Amino acid sequence: MEMNLQTLFQDFNPSKFVVHSCLLIFTALLALKLDNSITWSYWAVFTPIWVWKFLVVLGATVGTYVWWQYPHFRLEGEAYIHYKAMLISLAIHLILLMFELLVCDQLTTGRHVWILVFIPLIFISIVSIAICIWSVKHDRSYELELFCAVNILQFIFLALKLDEFISWSWEVVFVPLWILMCLSLVGVLYSIIFAGILLRTPEVNVQQRRTSFNSALAYTFTVIPILVFQVLLTNRLDDGLPLSYTVVVSPLFVSYATLIIMSFSSKGGNKWWFGIRKDFCQFLLSVFPLLQEYANIAYNNNANRGANVVPSEPPEPYRDEETHKKVKESKKSQKNQKKNEFMKPVVPITSIDMPD
Template sequence: MNLQTLFQDFNPSKFVVHTCLLVFTALFAIRLDNYVTWSFWCVFAPIWIWKVLVILGATVGSYVWWRYPHFRLDCEAYIHYKSMLISLALHLILLMFELLVCDKLESNRHLWILVFIPLIFISIVSIAVCIWAVKHDRSFELELFCAVNVLQFIFLALRLDGFISWSWEVVFVPLWIVMCLSLVGVLYTIIFAAILLRTPEVNAQQRRSSFKSALGYTFLVIPILIFQVLLANKLDGEIRLSYTAVVSPLFISFTTLILMSFSAKGGNRWWFGMRKDFCAFVLGACPLLQEYANIAYHSERRSNGVELQQQNEKSDPANVKKADLLKPVLPIISIEMPD
């Protein structure tokens, strides 16, 4: 076990987001099944925690940015800071949507089309954000998800308000298209990993990396597709499953995303004013951890004396004669028991 190796590629932002979504999905499902009677404001608690961390992290990062001007000399720092502000703006609009959803579920005093307006606005803006992120080599997972699902959000709002009476399988057509493209990507990663495993010129690290990617994307996309099929059949009344059973495949996907966050790398260095990778920041803030981070623990079987001698004999046959000469000669004494 090597602590530094474990956390050097760790992405704390993705870990927090996916963990909060996992807990929220479980709470929302058991609330819809009436296993608990909590208010939806309590059910959305993991979402509120996520948004509070985003606002607090951006606030601290902005304070450090304006308090210490010499940190702005690096041109890369400006891109990171601007990316953080864009992400903060999108999260604030997303927070507005989540507040409207909570209020709608509690009071039912709004149309769903009004509730989805902030989300539709994010989807349109995310197209420009994705282009900017590609130009500056920044990650844009949330923005890409919103951009490709703008039509899906419109269909959901119209179907929930009753303006259209399509079956849910038809309503989810935009999402079916996205999932089909995702399956093509998963199939490509599997074929690519299989080719690398059979290519002797590729080193072991590349083979291991491609195999992990294929395994991770498989456990990410396939459960989401199963969830979508179960949800469409559940809403159309074709199956009688609880919402907890319907969303259970999502738990596999979120768990996969949480595990993949330990090798996601990247991340914005200006959240909470860290200005460095998460691993370097934690080791710098907690010097006590540096002692353990520099220690690697390995589990290996120790060989006893006989095994060491056999290994030496195999490695050097000349040692066999030397060992025979050095062996003590013990006389064999026959001891007879008296009658």
């Protein structure tokens, strides 16, 4: 089993890591607040959400400053598409922030109707349909937009139920979510069957088998806990099941943990957040040059080898010019040394004096 810092952060997606970490903390705080285990105000409970939105606004602001301050950066590859995607994401998050502010104020004061509170979220759901089409056309990620687009009916039902305009049970109110979870379960079942087929196919290489198995495992530990949470929440709201909200949301922690782990292999991400313009691993090594030394070390857990630390050469994108020059000269020197050793005679030559 071999691990190194470079491999760990090479496919790391910092955006997903921040979002899922903030949602995990927020879910835990909200459950504790509903159980009266903490006496914080809802404005304090929503702190992880405020941190998330602050990072989004700050990242877009810095990215916009770099965009206008350095015009030659706009010529780098698909810079216009990345920048436009960042602005679209910023607009979605600002509207989502408006919804979150209204929710927090409604929970604190109760001076609004829930239909008014949900208007920004419903608007996001409608706009997200067009954004998903644009994202597919330009090969961009659209997880948040897709989630909002497929749940527009669920948001309307929630608003009507909270305002008591409909007297349906929560089991009926969650019908759109039940349908979505059934489709997700079909996807999980398909991924498990596909992974099983690849494991029994000798023509498939080990890397493809490992990838399919990890994907099936990740989907399973993401979807199943959400389904368990939905069942517990429905029984808690309809039948008054004697469970605390902390117990009800506990399956979500498994899903959040899985999503956080998956963020280390998600790749992608917009390179214009905070004006980075490069992969996170390259940016991390350029900001902290000392990490290059640790990025070139692989830790091997093989007991048959004498050393636990095995140095390895980084690929070209992670090697600066000076390091590349030194490695090149070292290889040339080793090659010349081997050549000289090969040309040395094996049997020493001695002079033989012939008798007269």
